[in-house]
Structures are given as structure tokens and as C-alpha cells.
Amino acid sequence: MFVDKVKIYVKGGDGGKGQVSFRREKYVPDGGPAGGDGGRGASVVFEVEEGLRTLMDFRYKRHFKAPRGEHGRPKNQHGANSEDMIVKVPPGTTVVDVETGQVIADLTEHGQRAVIARGGRGGRGNTRFATPVNPAPEIAENGEPGQERDVTLELKVLADVGLVGFPSVGKSTLLSVVSAAKPKIADYHFTTITPNLGVVEAEDGRSFVMADLPGLIEGAHEGVGLGHQFLRHIERTRVIVHVIDMSALEGRDPYEDYLLINEELKQYNMRLLERPQIIVANKMDMPESEANLEVFKEKFKDDYPIFPISAITRQGLRDLLLTVADKIEETPEFPLHEEAEDTTRVIYRHEKEETPFVITIDDDGTFVLSGAPLEKLFKMTDFSHDESVRRFARQMRGMGIDEALREKGAKDGDLVRIMKFEFEFID
DSSP: OEEEEEEEEEEOOOOOOOOOOBSSSSOOTTSOBOOOOOOOOOOEEEEEOTTOOOSTHHHHOOEEEOOOOOOOBTTTBOOOOOOOEEEEEOTTEEEEETTTOOEEEEEOSTTOEEEEEOOOOOOOOGGGGOOSSOSSOSOOBOOOOOOEEEEEEEEEEOOSEEEEOSTTSSHHHHHHHHBSOOOOOOSSTTOOSSOEEEEEEOTTSOEEEEEEOOOOOTTGGGTOTTHHHHHHHHTTOSEEEEEEETTOTTSOOHHHHHHHHHHHHHHHOGGGGGSOEEEEEEOTTSTTHHHHHHHHHHHOOSOOOEEEOBTTTTBTHHHHHHHHHHHHHHSOOOOOGGGOOOTTOOOOOOOOOOOSOEEEEOTTSOEEEEOHHHHHHHHTBOTTSHHHHHHHHHHHHHHTHHHHHHHTTOOTTOEEEETTEEEEOOO
16 A cells, blocks of 8 residues: 655635626615625535546646636626536545645545535625615625635555566566656566555556565465565455566576466465456567467466566557556455445544734835735725725724734834735824
């Protein structure tokens, strides 16, 4: 098992802007406003798709931004809400917030969903702000900004495919050329002492996890050599790719090697032979390999496909990978009852209450206001209308910002900055 990690950016859609509209003229004593609310922005929602097995797709697309809501319109017409952006993830995906390190969701079952970045609500049109004193207010809100965050996707990966075979038959080389894995490769036995795993992508876009497992030797089922350490890992795979050195350069008989490896699998656990096998005749670029393959086929009695390849020259790899992908799709999982986990568990962390605002002072004496709640309020204010500006000033006063600025030493006429915008402090 290994943990595959991918860091991505997600952003919910902004809410639509509220409309400022009047039925007749600017001031309507017996009429009223007619501006509709903006629509809700879409959320980014992760959904488990049991057919996915890796995070390969997220290596090519790392930014997910949901669409914004539609702006409000005159005649009290509300803007349309945007449909949520559904992002498919494989079972077993854990979503972690990069900034806080908190687990946002633990997605395990097919169809399970979690909102990763919420869309903003639509801004209110001037209909919402009408009063008997002011039936046609010149005020509307911008839409609420969508939630944005960097998240890390973590997937605890079990290998779909296990490469078996005697030491030095080319398993590590094969894995290195079909994936981004970088196993240690050398011309001596037991280069691999722990499983190496890599994500493999077939030509048609299907992906799966392949494990280069430590080489077996005779007696492995009794613990000889790496023995049980190897065989525990092969239990977890769905398809066995049996790699054979068809060049016989080390003086070994390819067919005898095939029989010995299968006998070890059988002695360890009879169920291992229930898994489909694909026979890989490797090192076909060597002089004696063609003749040895003909002899091998004459002796071969099992109903397994044989793929002549050369991992070094990449000969035959395309058809091999497509066949492996087919086998994985048609082969059910082999449950390990003693290691079964509770797959119904879902973790959602409640977000901590955010500080409304923070005041700092720049080197030039400017008072800088920051904080997510204040910045959201600022973004939702339409500064093109005087009434909206006055409302924002009242909201800041209600949050205690005016008093806090005075305590920091702010005086009439001092500059105050929110994000990239500067204002004068009026006492």
C-alpha cells in the first residue's frame, strides 16, 4: 500500500449581483423598487465514482472553479442559480485543507458526496432594502464570493496489478518504463527488497496501479528469502502479471521458472491461482529469445495470454497495457476479511469561527484592515451607489472597527486600506 497525493485548487462560484431598478423614475413615492436578487453560485462537490482507481486525472487538471450565479434583473426577476460542479474521485479519497491540515471529507462509498468549496449566495436587489420611508432605495449587493481553498487529495492505493517472477527477469525495468516510478534497477538478484508501486496509464486513458514485487525464490511460501513479505502483497492484487526472462541468459529454463513461481503461489494460498494471470515473455530483443519462446509455447498448457515484449525497447507494451486494463475491469476484488475496514465512516470537520477583522499598521502609517468576514463584506458592497457606501460604513461601525482604529491611534484624515483599496478615516 502507498499513499498517492495531489494538491489542487478549488473555488466555489460567486453569487450573482443584485439589481438596482425602479419602476418609473428615480424617486417613486407610491411605487417601489423592482430589482431582483442574484442567483447562487455553484459549489464544487466531490462525488465517489467506483470505476476510478487512481488520482491520475488530477495531475492534468489542478484548478476547479465553479460557475457564478446569474445577475438579478429588473421587474423583480431573480438571477438563476448555477448548478454545482461535480468532480469524480475514486473510493478511498481523503480531502485535506492545505492551510489548516484538517480533513474536510473522507470519501469511501460509491455515490457519496461532499461539498469542498461552497458557492456564494446571490446578492440582494434593491427590492430587499425598501422601507416605507425609502420605497426605492438606491442600493444592492454584489454576490457573496465563493469559497476558495487549496486542498490535498490523498488516496491509499492498493496495487491492482502485481508483477511476479524470479529475480532479475525485468520487473523493475518494466514498471519504470510504463509509469513514473523509479525503482532501483541493477544486474543482480534482489534489487527490489520492498514493493515499488507506480500509476500506469494505458493508451485509451484508463489507469491502474502496478506493483513491482520482490523476486520469489523456491521455498518462498515457507518464508525462505523474502517469502511471506512478498506473498502478503500479492494477496492484495486483482491481476497477476507473470514476467519471464525468455532470453535464458542466466542458464534458467523459462518454462521451469513459470512452474516454480506458480507452485509457490499455490503453496502459500490456493486462492492466488484464482486471479487472472498474464504471461509476459520479456527480453525478446535478445538473440535466443524467439527460439526459447517457441519451446515455451509448446510446453505451455494453461489458458493464459502470452505477450512477447522488450521492456528496454518498449516492444509490445501497448497491447499488454490495454489487456491488463481489460482484465482489471472484468475481475472482481478479492476481499481480505482480516483487514476489512469500516467503509461507511465519513469525517467532516466544522470550520473554526473566524476573527472578524485584524488591524495592522504599514511602514507608511496606513492602517490595514484584513480578515475573511470583513473582506467578504467589502466584496459584496457595490461602491457605485452612495447608499451602499453608507451601509458599508454602518456595518463596519457595528463590527467595532471604528473604535478599534481609534484605539490603534487613528485620527481624522488617516489612510485606511482594505485589500487594494484606500479610504480616509473620518472621526
